[in-house]
Amino acid sequence: MDYLADERKKAEFDVDEMKIVWAGSRHAFEVSDRISKLVANDPGFRKDTRTMLARKELFKNTLRKAAYAWKRIHDLHLSEEEASRLRFYVDEPAYTDLHWGMFVPAIKGQGTDEQQKKWLPLAYKMQIIGCYAQTELGHGSNVQGLETTATFDPQTDEFVIHSPTLTSSKWWPGGLGKVSTHGVVYARLIINGEEHGIHGFIVQLRSLEDHLPLPGVTVGDIGMKFGNGAYNTMDNGVLRFDHVRIPRNQMLMRVSQVTRDGKYKQSDVPRQLVYGTMVYVRQTIVADASCALSRAVTIATRYSAVRRQFGSQNGGPETQVIDYKTQQNRLFPLLASAYAFKFVGEWLTWLYNDVTQRLQASDFSTLPEAHACTAGLKSLTTTATADGIEECRKLCGGHGYLCSSGLPELFAVYVPACTYEGDNTVLLLQVARFLMKTVSQLGSGKKPLGTISYMGKIEHLMQSRCTVQKAEDWLKPSQVLEAFEARAVKMAVSCAKNLSKFTNPEEGFAELSADLVEAAVAHCQLIVVSKFIDKLQQDIPGKGVKQQLEALCGIYYLYLLHKHQGDFLATSYLTPKQAALANDQLRALYTKVRPNAVALVDSFNYTDHFLGSILGCYDGNVYPKLYDAAWKDPLNDSVVPEGYHEYVRPLLKQQLHTAKL
Numbered sequence: 001m002d003y004l005a006d007e008r009k010k011a012e013f014d015v016d017e018m019k020i021v022w023a024g025s026r027h028a029f030e031v032s033d034r035i036s037k038l039v040a041n042d043p044g045f046r047k048d049t050r051t052m053l054a055r056k057e058l059f060k061n062t063l064r065k066a067a068y069a070w071k072r073i074h075d076l077h078l079s080e081e082e083a084s085r086l087r088f089y090v091d092e093p094a095y096t097d098l099h100w101g102m103f104v105p106a107i108k109g110q111g112t113d114e115q116q117k118k119w120l121p122l123a124y125k126m127q128i129i130g131c132y133a134q135t136e137l138g139h140g141s142n143v144q145g146l147e148t149t150a151t152f153d154p155q156t157d158e159f160v161i162h163s164p165t166l167t168s169s170k171w172w173p174g175g176l177g178k179v180s181t182h183g184v185v186y187a188r189l190i191i192n193g194e195e196h197g198i199h200g201f202i203v204q205l206r207s208l209e210d211h212l213p214l215p216g217v218t219v220g221d222i223g224m225k226f227g228n229g230a231y232n233t234m235d236n237g238v239l240r241f242d243h244v245r246i247p248r249n250q251m252l253m254r255v256s257q258v259t260r261d262g263k264y265k266q267s268d269v270p271r272q273l274v275y276g277t278m279v280y281v282r283q284t285i286v287a288d289a290s291c292a293l294s295r296a297v298t299i300a301t302r303y304s305a306v307r308r309q310f311g312s313q314n315g316g317p318e319t320q321v322i323d324y325k326t327q328q329n330r331l332f333p334l335l336a337s338a339y340a341f342k343f344v345g346e347w348l349t350w351l352y353n354d355v356t357q358r359l360q361a362s363d364f365s366t367l368p369e370a371h372a373c374t375a376g377l378k379s380l381t382t383t384a385t386a387d388g389i390e391e392c393r394k395l396c397g398g399h400g401y402l403c404s405s406g407l408p409e410l411f412a413v414y415v416p417a418c419t420y421e422g423d424n425t426v427l428l429l430q431v432a433r434f435l436m437k438t439v440s441q442l443g444s445g446k447k448p449l450g451t452i453s454y455m456g457k458i459e460h461l462m463q464s465r466c467t468v469q470k471a472e473d474w475l476k477p478s479q480v481l482e483a484f485e486a487r488a489v490k491m492a493v494s495c496a497k498n499l500s501k502f503t504n505p506e507e508g509f510a511e512l513s514a515d516l517v518e519a520a521v522a523h524c525q526l527i528v529v530s531k532f533i534d535k536l537q538q539d540i541p542g543k544g545v546k547q548q549l550e551a552l553c554g555i556y557y558l559y560l561l562h563k564h565q566g567d568f569l570a571t572s573y574l575t576p577k578q579a580a581l582a583n584d585q586l587r588a589l590y591t592k593v594r595p596n597a598v599a600l601v602d603s604f605n606y607t608d609h610f611l612g613s614i615l616g617c618y619d620g621n622v623y624p625k626l627y628d629a630a631w632k633d634p635l636n637d638s639v640v641p642e643g644y645h646e647y648v649r650p651l652l653k654q655q656l657h658t659a660k661l
């Protein structure tokens with residue numbers, strides 16, 4: 001029986017067409033749909049006991065699943081796209097994420113043609129397994145501060161890789177702890193006693209015969225991490241080198257080279273391309289944020305439609321909690337954010353591909369913008385997603401705290417995304433640097449392009465005032481864009497003015513960093529809003545689909561406007577009356593979306609297997625499933641628990657003489 005059938009009947013749009021918008025294309029939808037069902041129907045990919053397994057058992061099971069996934073990919077002759085979808089729907093962090101997601105891209109992006117020819121075929125066939133070994137015990141954010149050394153030995157034509165201090169131990173790389181045979185290791189290059197900064201080196205870590213660490217290599221897992229199951233399926237590792245020798249041609253030499261006679265040569269490509277793998281992964285993390293958030297929102301929306309509390313009249317049913325405005329005000333902005341992040345993720349992938357093509361043609365002009373966008377949007381979307389998953393847990397009341405809701409594990413797996421691939425605050429400071437540089441160049445005749453083109457309208461934006469007179473005026477895209485542009489430009493200019501009061505700019509930057517981070521957030525929010533609005537300019541087929549997206553877009557920007565009202569009012573672009581009208585419009589949009597809420601989450605097309613949540617299951621049959629699941633918990637295997645005779649019975653039977661007092 002479908003307990004959500006009535007909700008589904010209320011939908012005012014074509015859900016099948018929305019599924020295609022969400023997937024990105026009909027082809028992408030068909031691949032995702034087919035592969036997600038394939039995984040869901042295969043008992044080899046079951047994950048329902050994951051939060052109950054001890055670490056060793058959990059990890060072994062992950063190794064089994066990764067091997068099984070590889071076998072299925074081969075047996076079914078899956079394409080690269082299908083294989084990547086399969087790994088996604090298996091939904092278990094594993095060493096393979098780093099192998100495919102960072103080791104291979106690092107070689108592709110930073111290796112010469114010759115190096116790619118040698119290493120990539122081995123990696124593609126998984127005859128070697130690699131990780132990305134950059135972070136150390138002492139330094140993660142400050143990449144220039146890494147201490148591992150790679151010293152060129154001209155006698156033997158080798159680099160000597162060494163960990164000179166405890167803090168130089170590599171610490172965190174995923175897949176390193178127990179599995180990787182190789183790593184792209186980042187180290188400080190030294191030639192003839194002279195330092196040349198951080199470079200990547202391909203280093204073999206373990207024997208391909210017996211998996212033992214090679215001489216001079218000390219390697220292991222760094223231990224249990226946050227949450228049950230969750231990211232503990234990953235072997236984040238520690239690694240030390242004791243004068244390990246590798247051939248010279250294992251330095252990744254696309255950006256700079258070391259010649260046989262020990263000369264250091266820099267190509268005409270910018271040095272920052274050494275950081276290229278991080279830019280690539282940040283872009284994929286943005287594309288992934290909408291998946292994690294939409295998953296949590298699916299659970300919270302379906303459950304909110306099933307759950308009833310209070311409000312029964314004349315013996316009738318109680319109110320569905322989704323009908324409370326407070327619930328809508330917490331839930332619907334997250335639903336809207338999931339769609340917003342999907343579209344900004346699509347755009348960022350386009351931007352990344354564009355910059356990659358330009359780099360190949362030696363056009364480096366858009367690299368700073370690509371860095372700022374990937375860094376800023378990674379920070380914005382992961383922070384909002386992690387907070388959003390936790391909010392969804394609270395939206396599900398007490399039952400959200402059960403592992404069977406799927407939300408605790410989803411949060412525990414997702415929350416490190418705020419830290420890895422760049423701490424979110426550190427990344428926003430990079431955006432702020434880019435903004436301050438842009439403001440300082442405004443008078444120089446250099447026209448700001450792309451996502452900072454609005455800075456070119458600075459004079460207009462500094463003067464202009466919002467013209468909204470009634471709530472519906474807030475539905476005009478041009479009005480909304482101007483409000484977000486005016487806020488972003490005014491916050492950036494205010495920071496720049498304050499910075500100019502310092503004689504030492506670095507000191508000023510440090511002192512004003514909290515304000516700078518806020519200016520960076522305002523800039524990134526403008527990007528997300530503008531890409532959502534751009535999406536709505538496209539031809540979107542399907543009955544009612546565009547209207548629903550327009551409502552969600554409105555909820556996204558009006559919620560931000562409400563939440564950051566202080567910013568908008570402080571920059572005098574808005575009056576308090578206009579801010580209040582924005583809030584009226586926001587409430588009206590909640591009412592518009594309410595009958596479509598369940599259908600809007602159905603449009604994500606997630607299987608019950610992928611959701612992994614009793615509260616979010618498609619049929620909404622929550623209570624019997626919760627009740628049955630409780631009895632399946634291993635603690636209920638016996639009626640009398642282990643330990644009763646040892647620890648409880650003696651308590652009950654004790655002859656305490658205090659009891660007689």
Ligand SMILES: CCCCC/C=C\C/C=C\C/C=C\C/C=C\C/C=C/C(=O)SCCNC(=O)CCNC(=O)[C@H](O)C(C)(C)COP(=O)(O)OP(=O)(O)OC[C@H]1O[C@@H](n2cnc3c(N)ncnc32)[C@H](O)[C@@H]1OP(=O)(O)O
Nearest residue numbers: 097098101140141142143144272275284288371420421422
């Ligand atoms: C469960 C969800 C999973 C979702 C994932 C889905 C798919 C992903 C697929 C695969 C991945 C698999 C799993 C992902 C999980 C975990 C993996 C985690 C991996 C890691 O964490 S790897 C380590 C990442 N480390 C960092 O990100 C370190 C952060 N620090 C830095 O980036 C830099 O050090 C810094 C903060 C940018 C500072 O650098 P520094 O050289 O000191 O710089 P500045 O002086 O500030 O800048 C100099 C100059 O260079 C420009 N710049 C800096 N960075 C870049 C860049 N990346 N690209 C281009 N340009 C850059 C900067 O703007 C300055 O320019 P100027 O013009 O001002 O001189």
Ligand SMILES: Cc1cc2nc3c(=O)[nH]c(=O)nc-3n(C[C@H](O)[C@H](O)[C@H](O)COP(=O)(O)OP(=O)(O)OC[C@H]3O[C@@H](n4cnc5c(N)ncnc54)[C@H](O)[C@@H]3O)c2cc1C
Nearest residue numbers: 132133134135139140141172173174416419420421422425
């Ligand atoms: C689950 C997980 C997986 C990971 N996988 C990998 C991997 O595969 N490979 C790899 O190499 N690394 C990996 N990492 C490491 C990760 O990239 C780093 O932890 C991350 O870059 C943050 O660096 P840090 O730990 O040095 O934090 P720190 O920089 O020490 O941050 C600590 C605090 O200081 C603040 N801070 C730091 N610098 C500044 C500044 N300049 N201004 C203001 N505030 C500042 C930060 O905001 C933060 O609040 C992983 C980490 C995790 C958690």
